[in-house]
Amino acid sequence: MTAEELQSIIEAGLACDHITLEGDGRHWYATIVSPQFEGKRAIQRHQLVYATLGAKMHTDEVHALSMKTYTPAEWANQTPSR
Numbered sequence: 001m002t003a004e005e006l007q008s009i010i011e012a013g014l015a016c017d018h019i020t021l022e023g024d025g026r027h028w029y030a031t032i033v034s035p036q037f038e039g040k041r042a043i044q045r046h047q048l049v050y051a052t053l054g055a056k057m058h059t060d061e062v063h064a065l066s067m068k069t070y071t072p073a074e075w076a077n078q079t080p081s082r
Contacts, residue, residue, distance in 0.1 A: 001025055009052060009053060010030075013051065013052030015034055019032050026060075028062060029066045032069050032070070038071050050065075
């Protein structure tokens, strides 16, 4: 799986303001910003992302996904002024 394919899958199931992915095709590192994370704890945010991947996690198409998840407001505080 390519980063573009993985990004498309996540964006199809989750409204994303920003997403970056790095990985080797099986092990991925993602930064995801979504308004759907508002009011959710980290585990709940990760569950939302995993739900977008569905069977791809169970069939080992995506072996591992490490995530940093932010709401738009949290992300604005993480990034320097533009």
